[in-house]
Amino acid sequence: MVFAQANNFKVTLDAGHGDHDYGAVYNGHIEKNINLAITLKVGKILERNSTIDVIYTRKNDIFIDLIERANIANRADANIFVSIHCNANKNTVADGTETYVMGMSKNASNLEAAKRENSVVTLEKDYKQKYQGFDINKPETMLGMTIMQEEFIENSIALAGKIQDRFVQDLGKKSRGGGVKQAPYMVLHKAYMPRVLIETGFISNPVEGAKLDSEEGQQEIAEAIAQAILSYKKDFFDGGDSIEAPIEKPSQRIDNKVPADSNNQKKSDTVEKKNEEKSEVNKLEKGLVFKVQISASPKKLELTPDNFKGLKNISCTHDSLFIYMYGSTSNYDEAKKLLKEAVSKGYDSAFIIALKDGKRVSLKDVIK
Secondary structure (H helix, E strand, C coil), rough: CCCCCCEEEEEEEEEECCCCCCCCCCCCEHHHHHHHHHHHHHHHHHCCCCCCCEEECCCCCCCCCHHHHHHHHHCCCCCCCEEEEEEECCCCCCCEEEEEEECCCCCCCHHHHHHHHHHHHHHHHCCCHHHHCCCCEEEEHHHCEEEEEEEHHHHHHHHHHHHHHHHHHHHCCCCCCHHHECCCCHHHHHCCCCCEEEEEECCCHHHHHHHHCCCCCCCCCHHHHHHHHHHHHHHHHHCCCCCCCCEEECCCCCCCCCCCCHHHHHHHHHHHHHHHHHHHHHHHHHEEEEEEEEHHHECCCCCCCHHHCCCCEEEECCCCCEEEEEEEEECCCHHHHHHHHCCCCCCCCCEEEECCCEEEEEEHEEEE
């Protein structure tokens, strides 16, 4: 039992698999053991902070149902849920880390990863009754997640981004896919808080697998995860949401070059036109504005259509990671159309956000 302080930041750590559920096994490396070792090390680091309460779904080699893992976090009223796993692939050259948030995806590799982890439900007693209607081979049968996904996805992406950032910057690891990923994981589905699933590396890779199964490698990964959690706590719990206001770019470029034979009136007209456009941009940022968040990444990209699958009118904010947004409108129905456009371009995890006078506000409250 955990006795939490009223104002403490509560972290639920979930060591994937356990007992008869070994997870992936390659070259003598057993996923369930590595997951537990890293999880306990993360918890030990976080427990040094008196303002953090750590809740574990398991602290030894036992099997916990996927729904029960989420329920442990829910009952504790945790602020975040972090599920720790190892990756594996028949291609033993595959390496690098991935951090997922809850959501549907059409990406084949994301879906395969989710199917592999979700298959654990078949090891549970009465799983057909417990997960009635859910087919592990058809992620779309995971119903009822939309509201919770929209409510927590922004913070989930921020946490996942911080974790990936630490892996890349502190450990020099390869970030597979270039940023935060989205997939329908059952263990994340029922956790009603910001939540992420981490694939710390490939135990199928001889080099990376040996590192994951070493005391030194596990401690490095644990430090990176713990520091990311502490950074998230500072930004979203201690000091509130620190997402910056987006910066809009003028839709029309002004040519600053003036012909040699132009008179002062033409120069004045050009300056006036620039000021009018600048004023129009500022006006768009005032009041209530809807945008479509299409991605979050530690990488900074030029806001050109080539970098965003042909989409124009891209804006960006930066906190712990770069958040890229498409479009800008004060009409929610129009925002839905922008969302459809983004999804049609391949941004399956895109979602609508709301800003008031340049600051993020709850979309759910705005709609109400």
